[in-house]
Amino acid sequence: MLENFTYLYHGFGIAADPFNILLMAVGILLGVIIGVLPGLGGANGVAILLPLTFSMSPTSAIILLTCIYWGALFGGAITSVLFNIPGEPWSVATTFDGHPMARSGRAGEALTAAFTSSFVGAFVAIVMITMIAPLVAQFALRFGPAEKFAVYFLAFASFVGMSKEAPSKTIVSMMIGFALAAVGLDMVTGQLRLTFGFEELLNGFDFLIAVIGLFGIGEILLTMEEGLEFRGKAAKIDAKVVWHTWKTLPKYWMTSIRSCIIGCWMGITPAGATPASFMAYGIAKRVSKNGKNFGNGEIEGVIAPETAAHAAGTSAMLPMLALGVPGSPTAAVLLGGLLIWGLQPGPMLFVEQAEFVWGLIASMYLGNIVGLILVLTTVPLFASILRIPFSIIAPVILVICAIGAYTVNNNVFDVVMMLVFGVIGYVMKKTNYPLAPLVLAIVLGDAAEEAFRQSLLASGGAISVFWSNPLVSSIMGLGLVAGLWPLISNLFSRLRTPQPA
Amino acid sequence: MSELPHGAGTGPSQRSAEIGVALLTLAFGLIVVYGSYIVGFGWGADGPQAGFFPFYVGLIIAGCSLINLVSGLREDARELFTEWGQLNQVLKVLVPTTIYVALVPFLGIYLPSVLLIALFMKWLGNYNWATTLAVAFGVPAFFYVTLERWFLIPLPKGPIEAMLGL
Numbered sequence: 096m097l098e099n100f101t102y103l104y105h106g107f108g109i110a111a112d113p114f115n116i117l118l119m120a121v122g123i124l125l126g127v128i129i130g131v132l133p134g135l136g137g138a139n140g141v142a143i144l145l146p147l148t149f150s151m152s153p154t155s156a157i158i159l160l161t162c163i164y165w166g167a168l169f170g171g172a173i174t175s176v177l178f179n180i181p182g183e184p185w186s187v188a189t190t191f192d193g194h195p196m197a198r199s200g201r202a203g204e205a206l207t208a209a210f211t212s213s214f215v216g217a218f219v220a221i222v223m224i225t226m227i228a229p230l231v232a233q234f235a236l237r238f239g240p241a242e243k244f245a246v247y248f249l250a251f252a253s254f255v256g257m258s259k260e261a262p263s264k265t266i267v268s269m270m271i272g273f274a275l276a277a278v279g280l281d282m283v284t285g286q287l288r289l290t291f292g293f294e295e296l297l298n299g300f301d302f303l304i305a306v307i308g309l310f311g312i313g314e315i316l317l318t319m320e321e322g323l324e325f326r327g328k329a330a331k332i333d334a335k336v337v338w339h340t341w342k343t344l345p346k347y348w349m350t351s352i353r354s355c356i357i358g359c360w361m362g363i364t365p366a367g368a369t370p371a372s373f374m375a376y377g378i379a380k381r382v383s384k385n386g387k388n389f390g391n392g393e394i395e396g397v398i399a400p401e402t403a404a405h406a407a408g409t410s411a412m413l414p415m416l417a418l419g420v421p422g423s424p425t426a427a428v429l430l431g432g433l434l435i436w437g438l439q440p441g442p443m444l445f446v447e448q449a450e451f452v453w454g455l456i457a458s459m460y461l462g463n464i465v466g467l468i469l470v471l472t473t474v475p476l477f478a479s480i481l482r483i484p485f486s487i488i489a490p491v492i493l494v495i496c497a498i499g500a501y502t503v504n505n506n507v508f509d510v511v512m513m514l515v516f517g518v519i520g521y522v523m524k525k526t527n528y529p530l531a532p533l534v535l536a537i538v539l540g541d542a543a544e545e546a547f548r549q550s551l552l553a554s555g556g557a558i559s560v561f562w563s564n565p566l567v568s569s570i571m572g573l574g575l576v577a578g579l580w581p582l583i584s585n586l587f588s589r590l591r592t593p594q595p596a
Numbered sequence: 597m598s599e600l601p602h603g604a605g606t607g608p609s610q611r612s613a614e615i616g617v618a619l620l621t622l623a624f625g626l627i628v629v630y631g632s633y634i635v636g637f638g639w640g641a642d643g644p645q646a647g648f649f650p651f652y653v654g655l656i657i658a659g660c661s662l663i664n665l666v667s668g669l670r671e672d673a674r675e676l677f678t679e680w681g682q683l684n685q686v687l688k689v690l691v692p693t694t695i696y697v698a699l700v701p702f703l704g705i706y707l708p709s710v711l712l713i714a715l716f717m718k719w720l721g722n723y724n725w726a727t728t729l730a731v732a733f734g735v736p737a738f739f740y741v742t743l744e745r746w747f748l749i750p751l752p753k754g755p756i757e758a759m760l761g762l
Contacts (some may be wrong), residue, residue, distance in 0.1 A: 486716050
């Protein structure tokens, strides 16, 4: 334990390098812009900018990219509060009370509350990562292929159980991801599969292209359909408003703690920031004595979802680093980046690349502090970006997406694929198929398949290998509980309150 | 409302969209199963064959698609997927974007980008020519400088760029 603090101390030495601090500021600003603009979100923003970082050192690159992620998390709140348009899915719950506050002239207060709670949520999650991630990684060093597959199973099963969409839709979306990941060269046998003679498919589907298409192009199409017009409230944040709001915030410590716990839990299991923010909002509404006033501009209704969303978004990094299983689409893209830099996420990363890991963790602390200061001071600037009409923003974002898709592999065919994924993303969104499981499955498909085949190879094809020792059985058991959770909770509530027929 | 064949208030129903998507995923699942069948999905001399994992993935896709198909059939036929007017808006973006993507392999990325931005601003935004041209040329020029000059990342170029000697 103590040595971890030594590592962290060294990590701060790396992260506090002036060049890295500059990268943090650049990353946060880019991230906020990405979070504010429709069609550019954390996941595809990072995906588009990933190729630009290939020439940097992995530590600087990941600092830049994670800060874009934090920035996007902050940025979602701005559009929600000022324009009633959630820039990101996880800030939908923030609109419920944030926008009414802005309408009644309390925009500055709402934004300060949102940013500060985001910061608190993220900070708690980072402290948790610092404490727990090394332990998880150490524990995971003992994992064999069967245990690895069980962890993947747990991750994907909790998607099925936690998702608010129909389980069969979540499974279809996830399995399509696995199928797309399987296309191309099979690493074990060296055989080509599922290419049906198309040379373009030799290398399979690149998940970065899928992310840019599904989230970028799909989002633009959705925004266009809604005939979006930005009619926002002006925001002025000065030191007085910030100070006033900060003075009221400690009153809501209970809401904060509750949202942090919800967020951290939902972030580690890859349910993600969006359900976490809704859950935190819902519980706060039920528990708070001002619950009835929720939806009319209650500051607690901003604190609860923002804290939870940020705690979830940040803690999604824990399983990504310690187990190699990302907890959110953006974490999945970051994991893809690590692989490209030749770093294998997972337990060995803490042993072999301790400097990188602790530099990254230290940069999370600094990045969020830098982020809080930056967003509080630059809100008017970002609000003015939103006033640029959509007929200019839309084509520019399309061009950015196309450039991003091309630069992944310097391949024009990828630009075509991006558009195909964009249409798929639009239709899937409209028919309530969740996109996150698809992306995670494309990223993890090969690793999950390898773990699956290796375990079966060791057992001679017997499925019972996944129940062969207490460790793997309990992870698989947890997975089953997570996957079947809706059924189980249904059963419980029926047992408790016998319903009249 | 539903008597009007066009205009506000009508459009393809959510039910047919759900059914359509379920059928598409079903077809996709079957293609995956077939593709796995070609390369072999059984147990080879050295363990599971290449099609082993995707075979079951394909089966699960097909199975769950059937569930989605049934629940889609049970959906209320009156609920709208989107209105025709909204779909029109989507096509206004989708059609130019498709043409843009189709042009990129031949003309490089710069010229189609200029055309795309100019088209949007003129057609959807009704801007005057000066503003339109400034943005339409300014944005690609910005990417040229940042990407090709600073980051040394080459973007696809076509005959026009070759003529200009870029």
